[in-house]
Amino acid sequence: MSFTNCFHGRTIGSLALTSKVQYREPFEPVMPGSTFVEYGNLEEAKKVIQSGKIAAVFVEPVQGEGGIHSATKEFLQGLRDACDEAGALLVFDEVQCGLGRTGYLWAHEVYGVLPDIMTLAKPLANGLPIGVALVTEKVAAAIHYGDHGTTFGGGPFVCHAALATLDKIQKPGFLAEVTKKGEYFKQLLKTKLGGNPHVKEIRGAGLIVGIELDVPAGPLVDACLDAGVFLLTAGKGNVVRLVPALIVSEKELEQAAEEHQLRRSLARTPTMGATV
Numbered sequence: 259m260s261f262t263n264c265f266h267g268r269t270i271g272s273l274a275l276t277s278k279v280q281y282r283e284p285f286e287p288v289m290p291g292s293t294f295v296e297y298g299n300l301e302e303a304k305k306v307i308q309s310g311k312i313a314a315v316f317v318e319p320v321q322g323e324g325g326i327h328s329a330t331k332e333f334l335q336g337l338r339d340a341c342d343e344a345g346a347l348l349v350f351d352e353v354q355c356g357l358g359r360t361g362y363l364w365a366h367e368v369y370g371v372l373p374d375i376m377t378l379a380k381p382l383a384n385g386l387p388i389g390v391a392l393v394t395e396k397v398a399a400a401i402h403y404g405d406h407g408t409t410f411g412g413g414p415f416v417c418h419a420a421l422a423t424l425d426k427i428q429k430p431g432f433l434a435e436v437t438k439k440g441e442y443f444k445q446l447l448k449t450k451l452g453g454n455p456h457v458k459e460i461r462g463a464g465l466i467v468g469i470e471l472d473v474p475a476g477p478l479v480d481a482c483l484d485a486g487v488f489l490l491t492a493g494k495g496n497v498v499r500l501v502p503a504l505i506v507s508e509k510e511l512e513q514a515a516e517e518h519q520l521r522r523s524l525a526r527t528p529t530m531g532a533t534v
């Protein structure tokens with residue numbers, strides 16, 4: 259089971275758990291037996307888990323691709339309890355929100371809810387290709403050497419890069435800086451863009467920030483790229499996703515927000531220009 263607006267990847271198994279039809283459709287049939295429940299709808303999730311047919315529940319503590327939506331503590335705790343009751347595994351996908359992105363080493367830390375399995379990838383080797391599944395001792399006991407593998411898995415070069423990245427993230431003060439810069443950035447964006455009638459919400463945790471618009475974000479993202487600010491869209495294409503490098507400086511954040519690059523782009527964007 260996974261949730262609406264989730265993104266778990268584009269390999270055939272993870273694709274079956276990724277809700278966006280556009281990603282799944284070209285590769286169908288994908289792995290059968292997956293089901294989607296509305297993100298945040300604990301009552302519905304509980305019902306499905308209690309059916310006894312769910313082996314595992316996959317959830318992003320903060321949805322990235324889906325539009326920068328943070329789970330509530332109640333939701334994750336409720337999933338934990340329902341999984342325990344039904345004998346299902348709880349899997350946190352922290353590929354995008356983990357490893358310091360939210361200001362915590364793990365995004366789920368702030369909720370005090372623990373998964374049985376956690377997936378990591380994207381920033382782990384700072385850009386080199388790596389993917390990891392961390393499992394509890396109990397889960398590990400069900401997997402034996404040689405049960406599952408991959409040709410390049412555990413390669414020493416990439417693993418060394420991952421260890422170097424982990425060292426950097428765990429340096430004293432590093433995560434506190436991420437939190438501080440994230441707060442500063444959100445405040446800057448609220449000051450500079452909050453008054454724009456197309457901006458519905460500015461949200462996020464640490465350095466994963468979303469700006470929800472009431473118009474498509476694509477033209478704004480393109481205009482920002484021309485101005486030297488590299489952004490992404492998210493959600494239903496109406497959210498600007500800002501996930502700067504964790505080592506970004508306050509000055510660079512100011513360049514993105516305070517020197518009005520975002521604001522100017524918002525003004526230049528054809529669908530938005532008239533009202534700015």
Ligand SMILES: *Cc1c(COP(=O)(O)O)cnc(C)c1O
Pocket residue numbers: 265266267268269272318322323351352353354355379380
């Ligand atoms: C990027 C990402 C993945 C992995 O996606 P691939 O397209 O398979 O590389 C998995 N989960 C989340 C939350 C992601 O953001």
